[in-house]
Amino acid sequence: MAVVYVLTARLSQLFAVSVGPGNVTPVWLPSGLLLAWALRRGPWIWPGVFLGAGFGNAWTYFDASHWAVAARALAAGGMNGLGDTLSIVGGAWLFIRFGDRHVRLVGPRAARVFIVGSCVGATLLSALFGVGGLWAFGFTTAADAQLLLSTWWVGDGVGALLIAPFILAWTAPRQVALAPHTGEAWAMTMAGAAVLVGEGFVVEFRELGGAGLLMLLVTFWAAVRLPARYTFTGVLAAVAGNILITASQATDERAMVRLQIFMGVLGVTAVGVTSLANLVRRLNRQLVARLEAGDAELALRGAAIEAAASxxxxxxxxxxxxxxxxxxxxxxxxxxxxxxxxxxxxxxxxxxxxxxxxxxxxxxxxxxxxxxxxxxxxxxxxxxxxxxxxxxxxxxxxxANEARLSHLAHHDPLTGLLNRAGLLAAIEGALGGRAPAHLALLLLDLDRFKDINDALGHAAGDAVLMAVAHRLQALVREGDGVARLGGDEFAVLQRDVDVPEDVGGLARRILVALAEPVSWRGHQIRCGASVGVALGPDARESPLSLLERADVALYDVKERGRGDFAFHDDRMTQAVRARLALVTEIEAALANDGLTLRWQPQWRLADGVLVGLEVLFELTAAPHTPMAHVMKAAERAGLMPQLGEALMEAALGVLVAHRAAGRAMPRIGVNVSPVEVRAAGYAHRLLDRLARHNLKGRVLTLELTESALLGDVPQVVGAISALHAAGVALAIDDFGTGHSSLAMVGELPMHQIKIDRRFVGRMADTPESEAIVRAAVRMAHALGLQTVAEGVETLAQLKRLKAVGCDAGQGTLLGRPLDEAGLLRLLERPEWPMGASDL
The missing domain is CATH 3.30.450.20 (PAS domain)
Structure with missing residues (x-):
C-alpha cells in the first residue's frame, strides 16, 4: 500500500501546473485511490497509508548530508502520514456510518455524506496536518502556508471526488438492467470527454459562460443515461485533458483555481446526479421485480384456477x-x-x-x-x-357413496335384510308419527342352528340363513320390515295391526314355513324356530323397549321347549326381573363368599349305616331360593363354572377340616352342572383340586343330571372315565326324568343312580310308580350300580323301597339337610334315625 501511494503521488506530480514560483498539482491521486481502497477493504490499510504518505513527503525535503534537515524532513513526513491516515480512514468511516454501509453511491444522502464528509471534511485533516508539519519544521513560511493549505486541501478533495467514485464504480458488481451495451457506452463516454476537452481548447479560462454550462449538461446527461463506471470514466478523461491543456497554456494562479473549480463542479455534478440516477435505477429495478413477481403470482393463480378440480x-x-x-x-x-x-x-x-x-x-x-x-x-x-x-x-x-354407506350401516351384508340399526330406525319411524299406528314386533330365533354349523360348516349355515330370509319376505305384506339381527336371530316388523289374532296367524305361518327343510348339496336341513311377539305401542314406547319385550317373550318360549310362539305379558317381564335379581345375588355371593352349605345324609336301608352326604347349598342373602333355581340361573348367566368351583372348594374344605379333627366322613356328593362337565379340562382341574387338599378320589361322588350326558358325548365320556379311574364315584341324578338311554348308562363307568323323588313320592299311591322304581333298581343292579332313593318322606315309602331292594335313601324322613352344627352332631353320633324295627 505504501508503494502504491508513492507511485500515484509521483504520477500526480507529473500533472503539476506551473504557478508563480513553483508547481501546483491540481488533483492528488492517492487521496481518491486510498479512499476507495479503504471503503472496499476496510480501515486496516492505515499502516500502508501512513508509511506511503510519510515517506513521500519526507523524501521531498530529505538531505542525507545534513542530519538536522533529514530529521526535520522525517518529522514533517510523519505529520503528513498521520494527516493522510486520518483523512482516508475517517472519510471511509463517515461514508459507511452515515452514507451507505454497502458502499454504494445511491441516493441524495449517500451523495451528501460522500461529498461533504469524505471529500471535503476528511481531506481538510490531511491539509492541516501536512501544511502544519511543513511550517512547524521550517519547510515553508507563514505567508506561503495559506496558499499551500488551500491548494493542498483542494487537490486532496478533488482527488477523492474524482478518483474514488471511478474506482468504486468499476469495482462494484455489474448492473445489467437498464444499462446500454458496452460499445455504445464507451462511444458515448469518449464523445462526452472529447466535447469537454474541446471546450477547454476553445474557451479561455477567464470566461466559462455557455461552454461551462454545456460541460455540466454533458456530465448531467452522462450521469443519467450511462452506468456510473462510464460516467466517471468520461469525467476523469475530460479532467485529464483539461489538466494537460492548462499545464501547457496557463502559468498564473487564477488558471489553477479555475481548473480546480472546473474539476470540483464536474465531480460534484457527476457524484450527485449519479447517486440520484442509481437510486432511480434501483427503485426501477425493485418496481420491475415487484411487477414481475406480481405477474408471476397472477399467472400462478390463474393457472391454479384453470387447473382446479372445482x-x-x-x-x-x-x-x-x-x-x-x-x-x-x-x-x-x-x-x-x-x-x-x-x-x-x-x-x-x-x-x-x-x-x-x-x-x-x-x-x-x-x-x-x-x-x-x-x-x-x-x-x-x-x-x-x-x-x-x-x-x-x-x-x-x-x-352415492353416502347412500351406499347408509345402506351398509342399516342392512345385513349376507341376506340384504335390515340389520339391528335398520330395524330400530324403522321402529322409530313407525312410532314417530302424529298418530302412531299399532304394530307388532316378532323376534325369531332358529333352533339347533349351531348344530348345523358344527356338522355341515358355515356354508350350510349361510344357505339356511338365506332361505329363512326369503321365506320371511314372502310371508310379510308390503310396508312390513324383515331384519336379521345377527347370528340366527331374525325379526319381523308388522305395521297397521288391527287385532292380535292377525299377528298370531303370521307367527304360525312363520313357524310352519321355517319347519320345512332347506335343501343344500344333497342334505335336507331342518332347524325350526321360536317366536316372541310384542305388540305396541305402549305408553312411552321406544324402539329398544319394544325389542326388549319381544326378547322377553322369546325367552319364555325357549324356557317352555322351543318351536312355538308367545305374546309378551307383564308376567314375563316380572319373571325376567326376578331372574336378573337372582343373577345379581349369585354374583354378590361369589364375590363375598355368600354360599351356605347344607348336608343331607344318605343311609343304607339294609343296616342303617351312614353311607353318604349330599352337599346342598343356598345363597346366604336369599336362603329361600331353591338350589335348582340358583343353578339354572347361573347356567343362563354363564356363572356356573365359577359357582361350581366355589361349591366344590367349600365342600372339600369342610371335609378336610372334619378329617383333621379325627371325625370320619362318608363320601360327599356334589351336584355338577352339564356346563361344567362339558368344559375342556374339567377332570384335570378337579383332580388337581383334590390333590391340593391331599384327598383321594374315593371321598367324592359327582351327581350328574341326565342332560349332562347329552351333547358332546365323547368329551363327557372322556371326563367321566378319567374321574372314575381316579376313584371318583359318579351318580346319575333324578334318573328317569331326562333323555338318557339305558345303552348310554351301560357304556359309562357310573357308580350309582338316584331315583327321582317324583317316582318315590307316588309309590304308595300308584302301582305304576312302584313298578318304575322296581325296574330301575333291577336295571341298576344288573349293571352293577347302586341305587339311592330321593325324597323319602314317609314310613310307607321307606318300607316299599326296602321291599324292591333299593340300596340307600335320603329325605326328610331320614334326616333334613343339616347346617354345620347338625353335621357335627351327626358325625360324632352317626345313628340310624328310625327305630330298629324299621331296619
Missing amino acids: AIAVVDPDGALRWGNPAWQSLAGEGRSPAPDELADWRRLRPGEQREAMVVHRRADGDAVTVEQTVTALGDGAGGVRAFVVVEEDVSPFL
Whole structure:
C-alpha cells in the first residue's frame, strides 16, 4: 500500500501546473485511490497509508548530508502520514456510518455524506496536518502556508471526488438492467470527454459562460443515461485533458483555481446526479421485480384456477357468463348461465356476501348432477355488485357413496335384510308419527342352528340363513320390515295391526314355513324356530323397549321347549326381573363368599349305616331360593363354572377340616352342572383340586343330571372315565326324568343312580310308580350300580323301597339337610334315625 501511494503521488506530480514560483498539482491521486481502497477493504490499510504518505513527503525535503534537515524532513513526513491516515480512514468511516454501509453511491444522502464528509471534511485533516508539519519544521513560511493549505486541501478533495467514485464504480458488481451495451457506452463516454476537452481548447479560462454550462449538461446527461463506471470514466478523461491543456497554456494562479473549480463542479455534478440516477435505477429495478413477481403470482393463480378440480366461473349481474375454467365447462356445459330463479337469489346478495346451496344441473348428455354451489358477490366500490364468483363442486359421487354407506350401516351384508340399526330406525319411524299406528314386533330365533354349523360348516349355515330370509319376505305384506339381527336371530316388523289374532296367524305361518327343510348339496336341513311377539305401542314406547319385550317373550318360549310362539305379558317381564335379581345375588355371593352349605345324609336301608352326604347349598342373602333355581340361573348367566368351583372348594374344605379333627366322613356328593362337565379340562382341574387338599378320589361322588350326558358325548365320556379311574364315584341324578338311554348308562363307568323323588313320592299311591322304581333298581343292579332313593318322606315309602331292594335313601324322613352344627352332631353320633324295627 505504501508503494502504491508513492507511485500515484509521483504520477500526480507529473500533472503539476506551473504557478508563480513553483508547481501546483491540481488533483492528488492517492487521496481518491486510498479512499476507495479503504471503503472496499476496510480501515486496516492505515499502516500502508501512513508509511506511503510519510515517506513521500519526507523524501521531498530529505538531505542525507545534513542530519538536522533529514530529521526535520522525517518529522514533517510523519505529520503528513498521520494527516493522510486520518483523512482516508475517517472519510471511509463517515461514508459507511452515515452514507451507505454497502458502499454504494445511491441516493441524495449517500451523495451528501460522500461529498461533504469524505471529500471535503476528511481531506481538510490531511491539509492541516501536512501544511502544519511543513511550517512547524521550517519547510515553508507563514505567508506561503495559506496558499499551500488551500491548494493542498483542494487537490486532496478533488482527488477523492474524482478518483474514488471511478474506482468504486468499476469495482462494484455489474448492473445489467437498464444499462446500454458496452460499445455504445464507451462511444458515448469518449464523445462526452472529447466535447469537454474541446471546450477547454476553445474557451479561455477567464470566461466559462455557455461552454461551462454545456460541460455540466454533458456530465448531467452522462450521469443519467450511462452506468456510473462510464460516467466517471468520461469525467476523469475530460479532467485529464483539461489538466494537460492548462499545464501547457496557463502559468498564473487564477488558471489553477479555475481548473480546480472546473474539476470540483464536474465531480460534484457527476457524484450527485449519479447517486440520484442509481437510486432511480434501483427503485426501477425493485418496481420491475415487484411487477414481475406480481405477474408471476397472477399467472400462478390463474393457472391454479384453470387447473382446479372445482368448477369456477364469473357471471355478470345480468346473468351472462363472463368466464369459466375448464372444470366449469366440463361440469356445467360451455356457456351455461344461471337459471332465472338462481339469478334472482344471487341478486339478493350484497357485496361481500355468500350464498351456499345444493343445486341439480343437467349435463349436455342429459345426466343429472348434484353440485354444492357457493356464490360470492363482488362489489363495484359504489355499493353495487359488479359480478358473481360461482364455485361448484360435484358431490354426486359423495352422495352415492353416502347412500351406499347408509345402506351398509342399516342392512345385513349376507341376506340384504335390515340389520339391528335398520330395524330400530324403522321402529322409530313407525312410532314417530302424529298418530302412531299399532304394530307388532316378532323376534325369531332358529333352533339347533349351531348344530348345523358344527356338522355341515358355515356354508350350510349361510344357505339356511338365506332361505329363512326369503321365506320371511314372502310371508310379510308390503310396508312390513324383515331384519336379521345377527347370528340366527331374525325379526319381523308388522305395521297397521288391527287385532292380535292377525299377528298370531303370521307367527304360525312363520313357524310352519321355517319347519320345512332347506335343501343344500344333497342334505335336507331342518332347524325350526321360536317366536316372541310384542305388540305396541305402549305408553312411552321406544324402539329398544319394544325389542326388549319381544326378547322377553322369546325367552319364555325357549324356557317352555322351543318351536312355538308367545305374546309378551307383564308376567314375563316380572319373571325376567326376578331372574336378573337372582343373577345379581349369585354374583354378590361369589364375590363375598355368600354360599351356605347344607348336608343331607344318605343311609343304607339294609343296616342303617351312614353311607353318604349330599352337599346342598343356598345363597346366604336369599336362603329361600331353591338350589335348582340358583343353578339354572347361573347356567343362563354363564356363572356356573365359577359357582361350581366355589361349591366344590367349600365342600372339600369342610371335609378336610372334619378329617383333621379325627371325625370320619362318608363320601360327599356334589351336584355338577352339564356346563361344567362339558368344559375342556374339567377332570384335570378337579383332580388337581383334590390333590391340593391331599384327598383321594374315593371321598367324592359327582351327581350328574341326565342332560349332562347329552351333547358332546365323547368329551363327557372322556371326563367321566378319567374321574372314575381316579376313584371318583359318579351318580346319575333324578334318573328317569331326562333323555338318557339305558345303552348310554351301560357304556359309562357310573357308580350309582338316584331315583327321582317324583317316582318315590307316588309309590304308595300308584302301582305304576312302584313298578318304575322296581325296574330301575333291577336295571341298576344288573349293571352293577347302586341305587339311592330321593325324597323319602314317609314310613310307607321307606318300607316299599326296602321291599324292591333299593340300596340307600335320603329325605326328610331320614334326616333334613343339616347346617354345620347338625353335621357335627351327626358325625360324632352317626345313628340310624328310625327305630330298629324299621331296619
